[in-house]
Amino acid sequence: MSQDFPAQPSYSAQRERFLVAARAAGARLSEYRHPLSGPFDEALLTDVAVIGDPSASRVLVALSGTHGIEGFYGSNCQASWLQELAGRELPRDVAVVMIHLINPWGTAWMRRVNEDNIDLNRNYLDFAQPAPVNRGYEALHEIYACSQLRGSQRERADALLAERLRAEGWSALMAIVEAGQYAHPDGLFYGGQAASWSNQTLHRIMQQHLDQARTVMCFDLHTGAGDYGHLMLLAIAQAAYPALDDAQAVYGPWLHTLLTGSDNQSDTGVAATTTGYTSQALLNALPDQHLMQFVIECGTYPGEQIHRHLRDDHWLHLHGDPCDRVGRQIKLDLLEQFFPADSDWQALVWLRTRQIWERALAALPQIDQPGSKPGR
Numbered sequence: 001m002s003q004d005f006p007a008q009p010s011y012s013a014q015r016e017r018f019l020v021a022a023r024a025a026g027a028r029l030s031e032y033r034h035p036l037s038g039p040f041d042e043a044l045l046t047d048v049a050v051i052g053d054p055s056a057s058r059v060l061v062a063l064s065g066t067h068g069i070e071g072f073y074g075s076n077c078q079a080s081w082l083q084e085l086a087g088r089e090l091p092r093d094v095a096v097v098m099i100h101l102i103n104p105w106g107t108a109w110m111r112r113v114n115e116d117n118i119d120l121n122r123n124y125l126d127f128a129q130p131a132p133v134n135r136g137y138e139a140l141h142e143i144y145a146c147s148q149l150r151g152s153q154r155e156r157a158d159a160l161l162a163e164r165l166r167a168e169g170w171s172a173l174m175a176i177v178e179a180g181q182y183a184h185p186d187g188l189f190y191g192g193q194a195a196s197w198s199n200q201t202l203h204r205i206m207q208q209h210l211d212q213a214r215t216v217m218c219f220d221l222h223t224g225a226g227d228y229g230h231l232m233l234l235a236i237a238q239a240a241y242p243a244l245d246d247a248q249a250v251y252g253p254w255l256h257t258l259l260t261g262s263d264n265q266s267d268t269g270v271a272a273t274t275t276g277y278t279s280q281a282l283l284n285a286l287p288d289q290h291l292m293q294f295v296i297e298c299g300t301y302p303g304e305q306i307h308r309h310l311r312d313d314h315w316l317h318l319h320g321d322p323c324d325r326v327g328r329q330i331k332l333d334l335l336e337q338f339f340p341a342d343s344d345w346q347a348l349v350w351l352r353t354r355q356i357w358e359r360a361l362a363a364l365p366q367i368d369q370p371g372s373k374p375g376r
């Protein structure tokens with residue numbers, strides 16, 4: 001079944017490297033088994049490594065693989081930092097919690113989305129409430145439901161996309177598409193109709209590992225937005241929140257705050273119209289913690305190019321076979337969009353991610369939750 005699926009990089013190798021580094025750093029490990037398996041019939045798990053005192057009140061959280069295929073970058077950084085932490089003592093009352101590949105199915109199958117075509121970063125909603133309605137997407141859906149990779153139907157879909165692009169421009173069009181939609185399970189940027197396995201698992205992890213924390217700095221690791229090789233450090237939320245001033249003080253001009261809303265705009269390449277972001281889930285799930293939630297975005301290729309490859313991969317899982325030769329090429333092309341093979345790109349994103357984490361680690365002992373006793 002798997003003979004043509006790319007063997008490198010692989011979910012299993014990422015997991016093995018992470019676990020070896022975590023054990024060497026003396027981490028406490030927990031695992032969360034996903035119900036499905038990968039292209040090589042391998043078991044899929046999300047792993048959590050806690051380094052330092054598990055009852056520490058100040059915690060740095062590093063979360064990888066919200067978008068599965070972006071997890072190769074995130075996992076590499078987690079393992080590399082674990083290797084460095086192995087020889088060091090953390091500041092008093094500080095722990096590091098690494099959540100490795102929260103969407104393991106997506107990483108193993110080299111997809112941005114999960115096993116149900118759900119974009120996890122559109123799925124953190126209260127599904128007891130009516131899902132957001134994305135009317136603008138309705139007229140665009142036929143572009144993404146196209147059943148051909150090549151041929152007349154695909155050409156019609158390409159022409160429709162090109163026509164809308166000419167009329168509205170890339171940013172305006174993506175503000176509609178990337179906002180997410182909850183009506184078409186076979187569409188792009190689908191947010192689902194219930195909490196996904198990864199959503200539920202992240203909530204369990206937060207309950208089990210962050211309940212004791214008072215001050216939390218959380219980094220959700222992504223690639224694919226922004227200029228090639230440039231890192232953006234973002235705070236994304238629906239509204240300003242209490243810890244944002246502390247976050248700004250730690251990072252100064254490195255930090256860009258992005259407030260989301262249906263009429264909001266952004267020139268970062270990250271959609272401001274989106275609903276159901278991970279960062280908002282953290283804010284909702286940890287209301288008593290002094291929480292600074294960040295997104296790290298590593299720029300790769302131009303948005304239009306990435307979008308074309310996302311459409312091909314979307315077609316592949318709806319109408320093709322990820323394990324045949326056509327599938328293999330689509331996977332390799334998509335991988336390059338979100339995890340460039342260029343070793344200079346990889347070195348740069350690691351350098352900046354490490355700087356961001358080291359600054360957080362140095363700052364955490366100094367940040368007190370308002371109203372708490374100093375030195376708690």
Ligand SMILES: [Zn+2]
Nearest residue numbers: 067070222223
């Ligand atoms: Zn992402």
